[in-house]
Amino acid sequence: MKLRLPFAPLVALRFLREGRMQTLLILAGTAGGVAVIVFLTQLITQLQAQIVDRVLGSQAHVVIRPLEETNLRAIDDAAFATLIEPRAQRLRSIDQWENVARLAADMPGITAVSPMATGPAFALRGQASKSVALMGVDTTLYRRIVRMDEYMLAGRFAVEGPRAVIGTELAKDLGIGLEDKLRVMLPNGRDELLQVGGIFDIGNKDLNRRWVFVTLPLAQSLLDLPGGVSSLDLTVADIFEAQAIADRLKGATGLTVDSWMQTNAQLLAALRNQTVSNNLIRSFVVIIVALGIASVLVVSVVQKQKEIGILRAMGASRAMILQVFLIQGSLVGAVGSVIGSLLAFGLLQTFSAIYRNADGTPLFSAQLEPRFIVMAALVATSVGLASALIPARRAARMDPVQAIRS
Amino acid sequence: MSAAVIELTGLTKTYNIGTPVETEVLHGLDLSLMEGEFAALIGPSGSGKSTLLNIIGLLERPTGGQLSFAGRNTATLPEAEITQLRGRSIGFVFQFHHLLPAFSALENVMMPAIIANGAPSDALEATALQLLDAVGLKAHAHKKPGELSGGQQQRVAIARALALRPRLILADEPTGNLDTRTADDIFALLREFNRDSHCACLIVTHDPRLAARCDRVIRLVDGNIADDLPTA
Numbered sequence: 254m255k256l257r258l259p260f261a262p263l264v265a266l267r268f269l270r271e272g273r274m275q276t277l278l279i280l281a282g283t284a285g286g287v288a289v290i291v292f293l294t295q296l297i298t299q300l301q302a303q304i305v306d307r308v309l310g311s312q313a314h315v316v317i318r319p320l321e322e323t324n325l326r327a328i329d330d331a332a333f334a335t336l337i338e339p340r341a342q343r344l345r346s347i348d349q350w351e352n353v354a355r356l357a358a359d360m361p362g363i364t365a366v367s368p369m370a371t372g373p374a375f376a377l378r379g380q381a382s383k384s385v386a387l388m389g390v391d392t393t394l395y396r397r398i399v400r401m402d403e404y405m406l407a408g409r410f411a412v413e414g415p416r417a418v419i420g421t422e423l424a425k426d427l428g429i430g431l432e433d434k435l436r437v438m439l440p441n442g443r444d445e446l447l448q449v450g451g452i453f454d455i456g457n458k459d460l461n462r463r464w465v466f467v468t469l470p471l472a473q474s475l476l477d478l479p480g481g482v483s484s485l486d487l488t489v490a491d492i493f494e495a496q497a498i499a500d501r502l503k504g505a506t507g508l509t510v511d512s513w514m515q516t517n518a519q520l521l522a523a524l525r526n527q528t529v530s531n532n533l534i535r536s537f538v539v540i541i542v543a544l545g546i547a548s549v550l551v552v553s554v555v556q557k558q559k560e561i562g563i564l565r566a567m568g569a570s571r572a573m574i575l576q577v578f579l580i581q582g583s584l585v586g587a588v589g590s591v592i593g594s595l596l597a598f599g600l601l602q603t604f605s606a607i608y609r610n611a612d613g614t615p616l617f618s619a620q621l622e623p624r625f626i627v628m629a630a631l632v633a634t635s636v637g638l639a640s641a642l643i644p645a646r647r648a649a650r651m652d653p654v655q656a657i658r659s
Numbered sequence: 660m661s662a663a664v665i666e667l668t669g670l671t672k673t674y675n676i677g678t679p680v681e682t683e684v685l686h687g688l689d690l691s692l693m694e695g696e697f698a699a700l701i702g703p704s705g706s707g708k709s710t711l712l713n714i715i716g717l718l719e720r721p722t723g724g725q726l727s728f729a730g731r732n733t734a735t736l737p738e739a740e741i742t743q744l745r746g747r748s749i750g751f752v753f754q755f756h757h758l759l760p761a762f763s764a765l766e767n768v769m770m771p772a773i774i775a776n777g778a779p780s781d782a783l784e785a786t787a788l789q790l791l792d793a794v795g796l797k798a799h800a801h802k803k804p805g806e807l808s809g810g811q812q813q814r815v816a817i818a819r820a821l822a823l824r825p826r827l828i829l830a831d832e833p834t835g836n837l838d839t840r841t842a843d844d845i846f847a848l849l850r851e852f853n854r855d856s857h858c859a860c861l862i863v864t865h866d867p868r869l870a871a872r873c874d875r876v877i878r879l880v881d882g883n884i885a886d887d888l889p890t891a
Binding site: 257258259260263267268270271559560562563564565566567568569570571573653654657 | 713716718738739742745746747751753757758761762770771773775777779819
């Protein structure tokens, strides 16, 4: 049984096959364009995801803190010249934090809530003293905010009694290891002897030097925050929804609520600029590919004048001729996108082998997400169709008598 | 009495209307062609033969007068119906055969049927093969036009013109660029089909020898029918 194509695709395919060189050129152009788009999109998406992942690897998506204290004045400002000194912000607990935590946990889009009592302290051993941040957490909850288990070099991320988890830089600075002891001293004069139960490397030396995890009750008593917490850390399902969720929480609680998008505004702006420039490049490539397809098809219509005239004389309608050229355009787009996706895959393979991080791991993976291939195929096919529109209409409008005579 | 396939009354054709170079090419022609008739259209170049043939072939519309095809006034038909009528009821044989170079001889013969039916089928292929057989080219069915001689190409063109069993065959100097012997063969083929299928044939020719072998000779001079006589 032979495959019997209907009229329009049959003639379209035959015309493409007949103009071999043209078809190859136009296919190469389309494939090149698609390859650039797919490769760039995949690369930038991956790199951006990695950057965001790295940044969010050590911080909560959304943090709830108590409101800052301000001076409230009973006297009308306009009547008196006044000098107001800003209040110093003392460490305070979130008012009724259990209720706030419950409210946050029930809010859609929020995946984890972890209370924390944190404040400044000194870590002492012998003559050495280092300033640290004492972080009282429930480790099972905090794990869901920062994936601490992945960063552990020794011991486990678990605290109980006087056991603490410290960073590798602090351990080095104090010259201590697992199960060794260190003393923490707080500005209020309290102190406590801790035992190292785990050492982490979070990939940021500053944090490795400063973070000291202890149990929530211990931190509360050392910081004079009995039963209170200084902040609530949250994770959200869609990281780019963080700001919207923070705004909603702020409205619901009246507390200070910051999202990672605010605290990393510069990074976000950089990512956005990168996306904009990527979109610009993609648009230019699409325009160039469209012009290429259109110009080759325009030439093809002129070359095929006589054939068009013959077909019209044999009863082919204008619509049929239109279809023949529209199909040529979309075929070029579709086939070009398949070749282009393969090319992009090859590029990714090559570049991921060449460009490596300092530690030897590939800068990006050679994977190509199917959704980008589907996207490229859809875009290329519709661009092919759209760019065939003008040549196809020209072909359909052709006067058969003139066409045959020429 | 057989019916008229085409009937022209007061047919005129003017080119470049409204411009300084406006020219009337045909000046009110009255002509009818009966079923089964085999007529030659002769005349010096520039006399309007090709224009007349294009108008009869529904490729061009007349400026004035009436053209009836099988009793239907074509002036009132919309473009789409004219195209369909042309495809199904008229077979063209051009001087330079005008085959589609990208398609084999067989596919060229099938093309009118593919256009009319929307897609090829085994039945269409069988019919096309029969036609090629009838013009003596069954062995060359899968060759491209470029691989055939001039005479063979013209035979394919004739087979194509007959593909849908049209009521009218229009041939524009079908033997114009062929040697005498091949020309005779092609002419004989047309004659044979005319006899078998009873379709009307109108053949433009410069060759008085061939014109003499038609049933009727219409002579066109300067856009007027100078004489219209049956041959002896």
